[in-house]
Structure formats: C-alpha cells, structure tokens
Amino acid sequence: MTTLSAEARFSLADPAALLRALCEHLAEHHATVSEREGATLIALDASHAVLQVAEGVLSARVEAPDLPGLQAMKLAIASHVIELAPPGSVAGISWEGDGSSPSLLPDFQLLTVTGTELLTPHMRRIRFRGEDLARFDSLEALHVRLIIPPAGLAEPAWPMLGEDGLVSQPPADRRPVVRKYTIREIDVAAGTLAIDFVLHGDAGPGSAFAERAAAGDLIGMAGPGGRGLREAERYLFLADETGLPAVARMLACLPREAQGQAFLEIADAQEEQALDAPAGFVIRWLHRDQAAPGGTPPLLQAFEELDWEQDEPGLYVWAAMEHEAFRQVRAAARQRLRPARDQHLIVSYWRNGLSEEQHTLEKKAAARAA
Numbered sequence: 001m002t003t004l005s006a007e008a009r010f011s012l013a014d015p016a017a018l019l020r021a022l023c024e025h026l027a028e029h030h031a032t033v034s035e036r037e038g039a040t041l042i043a044l045d046a047s048h049a050v051l052q053v054a055e056g057v058l059s060a061r062v063e064a065p066d067l068p069g070l071q072a073m074k075l076a077i078a079s080h081v082i083e084l085a086p087p088g089s090v091a092g093i094s095w096e097g098d099g100s101s102p103s104l105l106p107d108f109q110l111l112t113v114t115g116t117e118l119l120t121p122h123m124r125r126i127r128f129r130g131e132d133l134a135r136f137d138s139l140e141a142l143h144v145r146l147i148i149p150p151a152g153l154a155e156p157a158w159p160m161l162g163e164d165g166l167v168s169q170p171p172a173d174r175r176p177v178v179r180k181y182t183i184r185e186i187d188v189a190a191g192t193l194a195i196d197f198v199l200h201g202d203a204g205p206g207s208a209f210a211e212r213a214a215a216g217d218l219i220g221m222a223g224p225g226g227r228g229l230r231e232a233e234r235y236l237f238l239a240d241e242t243g244l245p246a247v248a249r250m251l252a253c254l255p256r257e258a259q260g261q262a263f264l265e266i267a268d269a270q271e272e273q274a275l276d277a278p279a280g281f282v283i284r285w286l287h288r289d290q291a292a293p294g295g296t297p298p299l300l301q302a303f304e305e306l307d308w309e310q311d312e313p314g315l316y317v318w319a320a321m322e323h324e325a326f327r328q329v330r331a332a333a334r335q336r337l338r339p340a341r342d343q344h345l346i347v348s349y350w351r352n353g354l355s356e357e358q359h360t361l362e363k364k365a366a367a368r369a370a
C-alpha cells in the first residue's frame with residue numbers, strides 16, 4: 001500500500017508543554033496516543049503523526065494511505081498547534097512532502113441540486129447528486145455540514161486547505177456559510193441523497209438556500225457527524241420540524257419489529273407527513289396552533305404525560321428541538337431516566353432569535369462553564 005507523508009517544524013517557546021496539550025486534546029477527539037522510541041505517535045483513523053521535541057522545535061511527520069487522510073492529519077496538527085500556542089506565536093508553517101499544493105478540505109464533497117419538492121407548506125426536500133457518498137450512509141452519523149455559497153455567484157468559491165495545512169476562506173463577498181442538516185435519504189450506488197429543509201422565512205442562509213434552490217445549483221457538504229442510535233427494547237423520539245428528518249430516517253431504518261413512540265411537534269395539521277415506521281410505533285403529531293399561548297412547550301407536555309415505569313432500563317430517548325424546549329425536556333428527562341448518558345441523546349438544534357453561529361458559540365460557552 002502506498003503511504004503518503006509530509007513534515008513540518010514548529011518553533012515554540014515550550015514545545016514539550018504544547019505536545020502534552022496536543023496529545024490530551026486529540027485523545028479527547030478519539031485519537032490514540034502512544035510513545036515509541038522517544039517519539040510520540042498520534043493515530044487517527046488510518047493516518048498517524050510522529051512528533052518529537054528538540055531544541056525549541058516540535059517536529060511532526062504525518063503519514064496516511066491517501067491524500068484526504070494526509071490532509072486531515074496535517075490540518076489536525078497545524079490547527080491545534082496554532083490553537084494551543086500563545087496567540088500570534090506561530091508563524092509561517094511550511095509542510096514539505098506529499099500534498100503540498102492547496103486543495104479542497106479533506107472531508108469536502110461537492111453536491112449538485114437535481115430537484116426539489118415541497119413536502120408541506122414549510123418543508124422542502126432538495127435532492128442532490130454527489131460522488132464518494134459511502135461514508136455518509138450510516139445511522140451512526142446522520143448529520144452533515146452544508147457549505148452554502150452566497151446567492152447569485154456565477155462560480156462558487158470553497159474553503160481550501162493551504163500549503164500551511166490550515167483552512168483558508170474565500171474573500172468575504174464570496175465566502176460560504178455553514179449550516180448543519182440531516183441526510184434524510186441516501187443511495188450510495190446511485191450517488192444521490194435528499195435533505196429536508198424547514199422554510200422558516202426569516203432569511204437565514206439555510207432556509208433562504210432551500211427557498212431558491214434549483215437544478216444545477218452547487219453546494220458543499222462536509223462530515224458526517226453526530227452520535228448514532230443505540231439498540232434498545234423501546235424508543236421514545238421527541239422532535240420539532242428540525243429533528244423530524246432524523247426521526248423519519250431512523251424510523252425507516254429501524255428493524256421492523258422495533259417498538260416505541262414518536263412525538264413530533266409541528267405548526268399545524270398541514271405540516272404532517274406520511275412516515276415509514278415499524279408497526280409497533282405510535283406516532284403522535286403535536287400541533288403548535290392548538291397549544292395554549294405561553295403554556296408548557298408541547299414536547300415537554302407530551303414527555304411529562306407519558307405513562308411509564310420510572311427508570312425503565314430498556315428505553316432509549318432521542319430528542320432534538322429548539323433550545324428552550326430542549327432545556328426543559330432535558331431537565332425532565334434527567335429526573336426520570338438513569339443519569340448515564342447512554343440512555344438518551346437530547347440536543348438543541350436551533351435557538352429562537354439566534355443564528356447557528358451564535359447558537360454554537362453559546363453552546364461552547366455553556367459547555368466550558370459546566
């Protein structure tokens with residue numbers, strides 16, 4: 001098997017401390033760290049880096065079986081050295097070896113819109129064609145980052161991996177925005193996938209893209225990400241429109257003998273969709289137009305009214321919704337379920353009044369504070 005490789009040297013005030021911090025950080029992101037013959041070995045997927053400290057220099061040699069793997073490893077090392085070193089102290093990174101000219105990001109996939117379909121008044125399915133989709137075909141990781149260029153560009157521009165191993169963005173007027181979405185359907189052999197977009201009409205770039213998308217439009221896709229669905233005796237799904245595509249895909253893929261309930265909060269009866277679910281599932285649509293104004297969020301109310309055994313060990317709860325409802329549902333779930341995180345995945349998919357960038361910053365700040 002061919003091995004590609006590249007090397008870089010980082011001049012640092014305290015390279016040994018930085019190497020320790022780098023190892024700790026990457027180990028938290030599923031890298032395997034070990035020591036071999038006086039060097040530190042960091043392995044990520046099929047790629048690895050060999051790091052050594054000598055005379056104020058941290059030297060890194062990265063090796064991978066293919067170019068995306070090599071570029072991903074260069075990015076992991078270079079970006080974390082910059083992040084962990086004192087601000088402004090690392091300049092002019094230079095990699096020598098394979099893959100030294102600028103390239104698209106290692107996990108970037110170009111998608112072309114092939115068609116659109118209005119599923120309900122506020123949900124639009126967009127179909128795409130793309131290459132190398134195999135890694136997206138898994139219930140272990142349903143989510144992707146869509147890289148959406150500004151409207152009206154004749155030639156979209158994409159983020160690139162520079163010669164220094166770092167991401168460089170196109171100029172501001174051509175810079176794409178990134179939004180998280182869920183793959184609703186995928187056919188790897190045909191090279192096609194579909195994503196269901198909520199049309200929320202307040203000019204967020206994700207929703208605006210879905211409104212205007214037409215056959216031939218290009219966007220980028222990176223990922224996949226997220227945690228998978230655990231095997232369980234019984235499932236409880238709770239989602240608003242943004243989590244509905246994920247619930248719909250999981251229901252369609254679960255074994256036909258699976259059992260559970262799905263509570264799906266939508267604006268009104270017109271937003272209901274036909275779902276392909278195992279026969280042992282009860283689906284309940286919760287219409288916001290029938291909820292008392294200012295009352296308990298419908299998903300929380302549904303959760304609180306559930307008649308079940310306390311601490312039911314065979315149950316798995318998967319929930320995704322707006323931030324305020326998420327906070328309340330998570331607090332209620334933590335009281336009724338075992339505290340171990342392996343029995344539930346409850347997440348905030350968007351936050352009323354905040355863009356995704358602002359929402360992500362708030363989530364990071366909350367995680368740091370916790």
Ligand SMILES: Cc1cc2nc3c(=O)[nH]c(=O)nc-3n(C[C@H](O)[C@H](O)[C@H](O)COP(=O)(O)OP(=O)(O)OC[C@H]3O[C@@H](n4cnc5c(N)ncnc54)[C@H](O)[C@@H]3O)c2cc1C
Pocket residue numbers: 143179180181182183195196197198199200202203204205206207208226241242243245246348349350351352353354355356357
């Ligand atoms: C892992 C993950 C998977 C997701 N999958 C999907 C999916 O498959 N389909 C999908 O439609 N969404 C999905 N979302 C939610 C989506 O990423 C957010 O709704 C995102 O904010 C939409 O971006 P935007 O550019 O339209 O709006 P932004 O620029 O992020 O926000 C602009 C304004 O619109 C408001 N807003 C954002 N979303 C909504 C909404 N749904 N309803 C009303 N107001 C809103 C914001 O509060 C803000 O005030 C997912 C989110 C995550 C984290």
